[in-house]
Amino acid sequence: MKRVLITGAAGFVGGLLARRLSAADAGIEQLVLADRASASVTGSARWIEGDLADPAFVDRLAAERCDTVFQLASQPGGQAEREPARGRRINLDATLDLFEAVASAGTEHGARPVMVFASSIAVYGTGLTAQVDDRTPLHPALSYGAHKRMAEIALADFVRRGELEGCSLRLPGIVARPRGPAGQASAFMSELMHALAAGERFVCPVSAQASAWWMSGECAVRNLLHAARLDASAQQPGRTWQLPVLRLSLAQVVDALAQRFGDGRRRLVEYQPDDALEAIFGRYPPLDDRLARVAGFVDDATPALLIANALQAHEPLLTTTQGDNHDRTPHP
């Protein structure tokens, strides 16, 4: 991993990854950050601004001939559901265009480019069975999830054809995203942490018993980097990994926040469950993630570490330089 491209680099996860790779000790020779608007970043990274929906922009990125590409750019699930044409354009067509262009351009040293694609647990949809494993039928409840699944299949096909290396990672809700309006329907998971950390009231749109899959931005970055370095022989046939997660109820997360910030914080939470959100984000069953663990992927280990990682990740080293409501990170 010497020449690296990150799409969606001004987004939450993209920004954390960019910060990590721009550090001097990361040993990256060339770090190319792509997004619709650049953001400040420490180190020697270079920004390329443009819209992934523009084929010329995709070609320009491929012409960098990076050995490793993190495809994090996406139209969030809520927005994609309201604007299906734009959703298809970014989350499917442009993603495939990028795979194709990067495969065709190749790398500086002739090795196959490694593509790490940020997929999502949105591929599963609602009505999940008692335990999720690699045979769980997928019935996405959002076009976002349908397109993520389609792109996973496309990436596996590029690998089969010998044109790319790499894999797709199914990311759960990543916390704690920056506060403020976001396109993600799951934004409440981050908002809960920020509110209780700040000592503010929080109206929770799912019940205390709602069980969700959790991962910090810090942990997501570790897994993305691990994926980029994973040997082909350690890959699964479909080149898709369900990452390990912490499966926690909202009450368990509130407990962990109360443990860190004081018991009084519990009283700040009022549960007003929304049926639709509860159905999508409150019914995640246990996950059989043994394969991913054996392959070296990780979760945040404990609720306390989840909180610590999540709120540490929030310290902004990246500041978006212009207004931009197009979030590029991979969660619905």
Added chain:
Amino acid sequence: MKRVLITGAAGFVGGLLARRLSAADAGIEQLVLADRASASVTGSARWIEGDLADPAFVDRLAAERCDTVFQLASQPGGQAEREPARGRRINLDATLDLFEAVASAGTEHGARPVMVFASSIAVYGTGLTAQVDDRTPLHPALSYGAHKRMAEIALADFVRRGELEGCSLRLPGIVARPRGPAGQASAFMSELMHALAAGERFVCPVSAQASAWWMSGECAVRNLLHAARLDASAQQPGRTWQLPVLRLSLAQVVDALAQRFGDGRRRLVEYQPDDALEAIFGRYPPLDDRLARVAGFVDDATPALLIANALQAHEPLLTTTQGDNHDRTPHP
């Protein structure tokens, strides 16, 4: 089913379906047949010639506002593997464009358009487990199969959004295709029948023990029509059906041919297995097709009926009017 559009109507399965629906007793008011080159057809059908890769052609088809659309047009698996850009264009992009355009144009009477999409058993790929069912992991061994799977997911998403009705059918090798060069890697399955029917020698590229999934064109047409009439309440959540099949070894098919045409025909077959073909077409395991049978889908019942249906289907009522090596039928 009053106004019907068939894409790939000059292909093998498309032609059989067109012939059936153009019969006076089919009760179709308007039958629109689309393909790159028209073919003669009895009845009141109307041809529209064009390339599905052309967005204007797709819009023109959608403007017919048919209540039922059979999307049979495809780039065959062998060709798509050699020309991946064209394969993606037809089997994925244009197929999704058609879904989108038909959903957007709607129907004459305001009901949701019914889309019946010809998918393929190529979605499974090699390395199948002991029995195939609806939880079998899919690892397509051809881009054709990857794109078919992606289009299945897209159609299910249009249905979920309330913009289309219908479903995808996974078709096995359909016999007996017309003789002559075809893009399908599975063409030998049809060629075997034609050769033995005609009393000609046949060099079989898979072994006598090779087990494949078989269906006649006649049977495929019955299933396509059944799919178009299937009530939404009878559909599966993923809107994808693995059709029932006859699982037969090559030796069993040769037996059935010998039974019909005389025992001497056995000596016409020489087995010269090709490892690659054997891996793809000779290792199909048993199939749990109970769900599809309960829903009313059918197979050819017996090897003898398979042969009878397959060779009857071969009688050409449709003659392609110009040279065209672009086959539109759904099998690899």
